[in-house]
Amino acid sequence: MMEASRPLDALNNARDKSVIVELKNGKQFIGNLKAFDIHINVVLDNAEERVDGEVKRKLGVVFLRGDTIILISPA
Amino acid sequence: MMEASRPLDALNNARDKSVIVELKNGKQFIGNLKAFDIHINVVLDNAEERVDGEVKRKLGVVFLRGDTIILISPA
Amino acid sequence: MMEASRPLDALNNARDKSVIVELKNGKQFIGNLKAFDIHINVVLDNAEERVDGEVKRKLGVVFLRGDTIILISPA
Amino acid sequence: MMEASRPLDALNNARDKSVIVELKNGKQFIGNLKAFDIHINVVLDNAEERVDGEVKRKLGVVFLRGDTIILISPA
Amino acid sequence: MMEASRPLDALNNARDKSVIVELKNGKQFIGNLKAFDIHINVVLDNAEERVDGEVKRKLGVVFLRGDTIILISPA
Amino acid sequence: MMEASRPLDALNNARDKSVIVELKNGKQFIGNLKAFDIHINVVLDNAEERVDGEVKRKLGVVFLRGDTIILISPA
């Protein structure tokens, strides 16, 4: 996710890599970034929901709607 | 929902399969994904609302408005 | 509302039939689906507001603004 | 407001008639529907704000912004 | 603000007249309506913020962003 | 900010002048209005955040996202 001049370039650089996604409701999801679009809708693979660093549940593939997302960062 | 390059491709791969849909108000719906659109409006068939893993009610077909949805994942 | 490939097709199949509409504020309205549009603005006829299965009030015709709606399902 | 195939047709049928408008903040306004647009911005004439069926204040003409509206129904 | 067929016509009829503007956060502003646009962004002149009918502060000219506005009515 | 027929004209008249900007979260910023756009994104220079009339912090230049803004008024 380095040296990007547009925000979506940064997401593109993170494709197929492990990322953390934090939602407006405080939930954290960690998984491999498989897909995203201009709305910041995101698909993670091998995804886990974590609370305070503990795995709360394993979700496998998960689609996260963009307008619920606060941040995306390499995990 | 694997190997998708765009988020909606992932939803397309889940069509006619069982998915869990979680809403901003904390509710969970499980059913077969029959339809979706770019707003992430979703139609489930054989849908159930669940609370803590228990079936709260059976809804049959249900239309869920996209802007209330947080995540969609195979059930 | 069966066999629809797009979410609005499902609403179209429910036209003139009894549906339940649930709003973000927790209110439930039941009535015959007379009209809807792409914003999911909805018009019900013979509409009732219900709380815990009890009729709270009868409204006759009611226009419900789409962005307040969580779900629509056959009643 | 009967026999409308599109939601705005239903509003058009209510033009110059008494309607109740309920807002997201729980307030109710009753008045004659003078105008509306695709955003569901609404103008009422001879409008009153009511709380529990009691008139709280008389407003005369009032413009209500569409995104604050939950429902519109004949009064 | 009488006899308008579109909501913005009603605002246009109120131009240069005293109006009350109520916001989603419960605040009330009273002033002369100098300008508005399709987003219902509004400019008042000789504006006051009032709480329970009392003047809380005088603002002179104030720009109010449309998406914070619930209603506009002649003062 | 006088004699404007469109709301953004009023902002244009305030350019390079001291304004107060109030946000939906209750915060107040005071500074010279350097730039704005149709989303009401705003840039202030020599900006201060104030609470109850007291300076809470000095920010220098600050970009404020439009959808967080309630009002803008000469300071």
Added chain:
Amino acid sequence: MMEASRPLDALNNARDKSVIVELKNGKQFIGNLKAFDIHINVVLDNAEERVDGEVKRKLGVVFLRGDTIILISPA
């Protein structure tokens, strides 16, 4: 971020410089501004989340979705 006539010019002037970004949920992120777009989606490098001036966690690169942002200012 000085002498900008449009808000995004101010962000452009801050590119590759240290900025503070404050979110609607009260969180603060500090890092080098690497990218932004018209939605105010932002990418920071060498980013830290801070609470009351203390570093809460280091994130490296972080994508922040624009609609969660309140303000951006040089750090």
